[in-house]
Amino acid sequence: MCAETPDYKDTLNLPRTDFPMRAGLPKREPDWLARWAQIGVYDRLRAKAAGRKPFTLHDGPPYANGHLHIGHALNKILKDMVVRSHQMMGRDARYIPGWDCHGLPIEWKIEEQYRNNGQNKDDVPVVDFRQECRKFAEGWVDIQRDEFKRLGVQGNWDEPYLTMNFHAEKVIAEEFQKFLMNGTLYQGSKPVMWSPVEKTALAEAEVEYHDKESATIWVKFRVSGNRLFDVVEGEPHPTFNLDLQNASVVIWTTTPWTIPSNKAVVYGQNISYGLYEVVNVPEECWATVGEKLILADKLAEATMKKARLEEGMYRRLRDVGSDELSNLALRHPLDQAEGSNGEWDDPRDFRAADFVTDDEGTGFVHCAPSHGMEEFELYRDLGMLQQVITYNVMEDGSFREDLPFFGGKKIMRDKPNKKNKTNPWEGDANTAVMAKLAEVGGLFARGVIKHSYPHSWRSKAPVIYRNTPQWFAAIDRAVGDGNDTYGTTIRERALTSIDELVTWTPKTGRNRLYSMIEARPDWVLSRQRAWGVPLTCFVKTGALPTDPDFLLRNESVNARILEAFEAEGADAWYKDGAKARFLGNDVDHDAYTQVFDILDVWFDSGSTHAFVLRDRADGSEDGTADVYLEGTDQHRGWFHSSMLQACGTMGHAPYRAVVTHAFTLDAKGEKMSKSLGNTIVPDQVVKQYGADIMRLWVATTDYKHDHRIGDEILKGVADSYRRLRNTLRFMLGSLSDFTEADRVDPADMPELERWVLHRLAELDVQVREGYAKYDFQGVFQAVFTFATLELSAFYFDIRKDALYCDGDTTRRRAARSVLDILFHRLTKWLAPMLTFTMEEVWLERFPGDESSVHLEDFAETPAAWYDDALAAKWATVRKVRRVVTGALEVERTNKVIGASLEAAPTVYVNADVAELLKTVAFDDLCITSGITVSTDAAPADAFTLDDVADVAVVFARATGEKCQRCWKILPDVGTHKHAGVCGRCDAALG
Template sequence: MTSRNSDGRSDNEAAEETAPRDYSSTLFLPQTDFPMRAGLPQREPELLERWARIDLYGQQRKEAAGRARFVLHDGPPYANGNIHIGHALNKILKDVVVRSQGALGHDSNYVPGWDCHGLPIEWKIEEQYRAKGRNKDEVPVVEFRQECRAFAQGWIDIQRAEFKRLGVEGDWSHPYVTMSYDAEAQIAREIMKFATNGLLYRGSKPVMWSVVERTALAEAEVEYHDHTSTTIYVKFPVTGYRECNSTHGGDPAGLQAPDKADDIHLFPSYEGANIVIWTTTPWTIPGNRAIAFSKDVTYAVYEVTEAPHDNWAKVGEHFILADKLAEEVFKAARVTGWERHKEVDPSHLVCAHPLRGVEGAGDYFDFPVPVAAGDFVTDETGTGFVHLAPGHGADDFNLFIAARLGEVPHTVGPDGRYYDHVPLFAGHRVMDDKGKDGDANDVVIKALAAAEKLMARGRLKHQYPHSWRSKAPIIFRNTPQWFIAMDKDIAATDGSTTDGDTLRARALGGIAGVDWVPASGRNRITGMIENRPDWVVSRQRAWGVPIAVFVRDRGDGTVEILRDDKVNKRIADAFEAEGADAWYKDGAAQRFLGTDYSANEWHKVDDILDVWFDSGSTHAFTLEVREDLKVDRAFTGGPDRVMYLEGSDQHRGWFHSSLLESCGTRGRPPYDVVLTHGFVLDEQGRKMSKSIGNVVAPQEVIKSSGADILRLWVCASDYSDDLRIGPEILKTTVETYRKLRNTLRWLLGSLHHYRESERVAYADMPPLERMVLHRLVELDKLVREAYAAFDFKRVHAALSSFMTSELSAFYFDVRKDALYCDPISSVTRRACLTVLDEVFNRLVVWLAPILPFTAEESYLARFPSETGSVHLLTFPPTPAKWRDEALADEWRKIRLVRRVVLGALEVERAAKRIGSSLEAAPVIHVSDPNLFAAVSVIDLAEVCITSDAHLMPDEGPKDAFRLDDVPGVAVVPNRAEGRKCARSWKISPLVGTDPDYPDVTPRDAMALRELATARRAAE
């Protein structure tokens, strides 16, 4: 028999009523399928497949049709290897630009491209030949070029997949490549334009030459590394002077070098003296033809008075040196005593070559060595004199020619060997095929020592130019090449010219009209253009677009270029149909010349173009011909814009060559905006190196964490400087991403309960909701301005702070109680959901350029669609009426007071006097009238997440909790009184006052009644 209590209830029934009820099913808890664990390495490929399936790029173009265009023209990466972290940085930045410009309301296009010609690919094919024992020179050139083409195409396909995996959206099905037939045809047309306007010429100048690669190099193909060189001090005997009207410091131009020994008049005051030069390239001494001095340096004759008996510098010898450097020179020469005689004016002096009269040299070195003023000479190092080998240096050459000092010699061949006509040294090598020092320095030094013209020698570690491809040192050598003139007036189509209308002038004028990001880029490229020599555009290789012109000898060592539109058209049409291989096929010369010219008289040029000319011409076969890339009002202040974006090294590379090519053929730059980024270093700021083991491969980061992590790292970094990456930095990035994702997840879960029909008007919202909307107005302005200025770090910082500090750590925390527990009818709950809807709709679009995968995943989690995408949206408008500076200022004050309360509760929690903040009912003393006025109109218990709170307008007791940086606020953290609500967990004396719900507060009782009514209605 069941026992009964005095009220008639059974024991079991009484126990059920006194036991805590489970109200979890009555709470509006977050519900979402958006997972906490991202699983990006698995989820991202699925989204890539979806974007391909729905033709996202095509949809974007349709949505953006008719808008002002913002075209990011892709700087073509080289198709010869897997992408590295620098590629990832570059492509991610480009994608963020394209996506953000699209979201800002532009038709923002991106067509990827590849650079396919040139030495690196050719070198790879040669390596394959060597491994098989084949000789490249025995392979027909067209066959060889076809192998290069196939090699490049293979890497294009690999790189395309790797770039797409980064989340880069573009027209991947229709990229541009410099080796496509239409591109090769247009590149040929572009060089023909330079032939027509008179800037293309063939000349003989010292150029940077790679012995290893057997070709000339441009400045953009050279990098500087530490190199240890042998240094020597060499004696040049003074033999006389030149009669002229020039005085010390006068202009050397117009001085004539004596042709015969009879023209040299002995200058008794300097008889027996030696001008001393210092050089780091002893091998250039056979090419010496003059000496340079400075007009701003003081020189004098010095006599050696003490020196070891076996010294190269003998007692009694006289040397002419810069006063400032004399002591250093004598120290290097082991001279222990010297005497300064009179000051010297070197401007008229003539010397003998140090190897003059040496046995076996014949009369090869029997020429005068004149002295001329050069503005590149200083008294910072060396002797104050520079030996001029005009065949082995740009400064040497320019001064030698300007001063009309004689004929430039050819001493070293393309293989780094002295030519056979150079006595004493014929066949000796400056450098071998692997870039190692040959024996040229040694044999020259031995010859100088034997001739008693060596004063001292040493070693110097310094920065020296190396080929960025082979990594081997380069040399300067005089060689016939094709150049584009920088300072020649450009001819119009009718042959007329305008004084001062030069390529240099056009380029400098064009720079001023371009937006440079960062602004320092303008000064950098301006300095480069101001000081650069004529552009060397020829290469002695096989894989590339030929300099497709015909020439004939004039008989004076120069050539005439054939300028015939019909010939040019035949060449371009053939390239369009067959590619540039057509130039190398049998009978090509007469085929293109037609019947008007003879191939016996006119010869086709077989040198290929510098690959920087290829890439510098890309605007001509992309931006100007593709309908999806054309801009109608660019370069004239219109809304359409073209951006170039690359690493900062491209000021001397792609930005540079594109500027010169376009200014030379079109009179203005091909771009409106140029953005540059730095290089990627490891966490210690070191360059990445396989030998060090500090390389971060983007493929590995994607495999372990996902592409969005790489993208977040890029956008959190200051790309204008060098960036750092490594395990710890990536760990921090992952943690930041986790917080952002959790914010999105909570938003999605809470919005599960949002109904558009329950939306609350702005005027009816509580102050806290209106404050959040005010922040959206501020963020909308910031995000738009920062994206427009390409300041992605600012966007990242603002959104991260908002999502973690303002939303998750404050607004969500404060409103969780109302969202979870308030009745269905609660205005506060519905207003919060309305605000969450506004927040989500903006955050997901604002984040999309930076985190395209995560933004898409979260967008689809809320708005499932077969074909929709967050990347089809523009930044939503934010009503200006939401801005309320006064309200925001009040909430800044409220949060100051709240911070003191939270600090007091944290002390109580650490002392284990409370667990949850809901166990507290603090007394908050506020003596600051401004702060008191702000907090007196809000529910402090709600804002501080306590069960109750009491506000007092006074200083508070001395032992109350205070924060030094928030004066006028003191907190006494009392415990809350009453019972714990079984539903909301608040502690209140009102729990149980509703007889139908004896274990909850009246607010929760009301919520339960409304919920029960709603459920009955739904049934």
């Protein structure tokens, strides 16, 4: 080409946009947050949505204590995507964030402050102490609110719900009073999980399981004779087998500290037992020659080995049948021990029990019903609790001071002993019990076992089972409120709700909660703490819980309590004169005692449906949420307590759907731990990458299963983000001066554009269905694949030539019309996930003080866009094109050509396909300067793809000159008015 050929670069319609390639999210996102607050996006959405069908996601309250962790971020971003997507699909989607503010973690922090200052919590007036707890919670609410907002979570942040707000405390008390009045509240005494360190009962949801080393002991309970007849003058009854005289039943336990509270031993009715005699002993062994032991045959060898007795050191004498066992009476190992003051001299009960197995231990189980639920239930059903319940263990886990040998010994330490790596919380009770048993000859063997053991998730200390008077909600007692549509008891209502009212994502959530509620005991409502809502009730002074009038049920008293709580909060319960104030003049003040236990915090959060969904104007019309969304651990937490609470007060579940997410692990699939140094904090991700990368990680994660996060994973997410950003940047550049005058009606568009519209119509269904099913990963993958493969790598690649080089042609205007449609759909579809970036993209095109993509709805898709016949045709076109591009890539790799426009290949297809290709500009679709379609037999060396039948390609170079404007190589270049251009470009130049 001659040197005088003009430079036509300025004549091209090149993209024009200031949209940066580099996002700079960490620095720029705070500006968009400030802008949304300034223009009041959330409030404007409420006004816009007036009259729409409401959609309410009820926020499970995080605890107001500490900075956010990765689980918080995942949870809140998922919720935000749910709310935003439902809003954009035409609902009035409301989100009221909330916080759990009462309870032990905050109380524990304030106590810590006291201890560090040498103060005792009990010396501080309770109202003053509660005020310090309130102030502490308020501070963390403010911190966490800012951290959640920084993640792009949109909601009514100015008016969140707090369980410590006065109205909330009033409603929690009111909900408790419903249990009081409907007959399901009762006071009972039974073993509950108890934290000696925190000195309170714990709910299952407040417990986590960790491996723990425990001392195990094998203990001898001596046979004292026939249980049916008294021993007369030291001689057994004539029907008693003399070879059992002074034999011992051996038990095994992992809790030596429970031996002083032993009241019985039980055996299995269908287990094979034998009488064994020790005939030889090694050194340092607690067994003695000649002693006789009764053991389950299946476990005898293992038990003897624990006592260092090998084969040959003992012998089996005979069978011991269950009928014979049923006649025996046993003595406690400490029976008649010097200095015991007769504490353990009563015979131990000995009977069969269904829960005894010969899977481990000795085939006998020692029973301390004050410290074990199975034993408690056994003796409760026998009507013998009065004989077997002990009160040996105090609230701090120490033995009562007057307990012989062990008074004051502690099961758990107040603080962990850092020198004891295997069992840092171990007190001195176990050691003392084992030493005394060895001294009196009651110890047969001992060892150590590592097993999964319950710990308080707050203090991380092990818990025990301890019998204490507590307040319970009976879940199998008929609720006297008339709301019997789903059943008459709390359990019936919950199980029916699970199956008939609630949908579950994933569906396995149904089975998990159903099995938990099906098997759970009564709900322990009381805690022995100070920071929370008290059990607002009075009991008859001096009466037993079995007294029908034990509980005061007085509507006037209840009303006075609620009125005070609404005005002053729950502190009113603790103020001077509270009892007289609430009982008023219509109840004898001396006849009743005020209860000062506080409610389980799970009752607080379980009641939130009442003061959020029911009482707030922006709550739910029927007091029931459309969805609860929390981690899978909340099947035993908030999902569970909310179900029980609501079934007790309004007769059914407070939610219509439950969505659960699993746990976030590190990049290696390990649980995150500060001690391991593998934690990833949301704030760090936001500072390094930006909140939208965190949000995109959530969107691309299969949250229903345990999932991972790490630097390499985040880098992969960031790479996907950049690819998507480039797609959007191309659209912005090509639409820089697009106006309505440029729009082309779909009916007048070329087939390629109509194929894009068809794909949009299909994708619209997929996106809406995905968002409705909370399948964010599916939605993003569908949109991302479409944007990067079908748009960037196919449609945009083809239409760049027309967009850049065409004049005012229908083809170019149609392409830009489609780009405008794509812009509106992609930005809106992605807005719930990439909140900040889609706002940036939107404002780049539609700047303005009131403009925001988050004020938009998903665009409706015309039915006319669907064209299955056209889609089928273009599936064939794209398949043939793939063979052509594959052949050209070979030539490019071999450096035969540098660009596809240097090629003019021949494509060999069958006649039907050849006719189809005649109807499209196939050379433009393949981005070649020319193409020949042939129905002849393809040469043997033609390029083919294994998965595309009957298509072959032979490469050939394009002939002619290179157009200096569009770079196509064509024969007519240089024959037109403008130098060095092809006919199309000549026309565009005018």
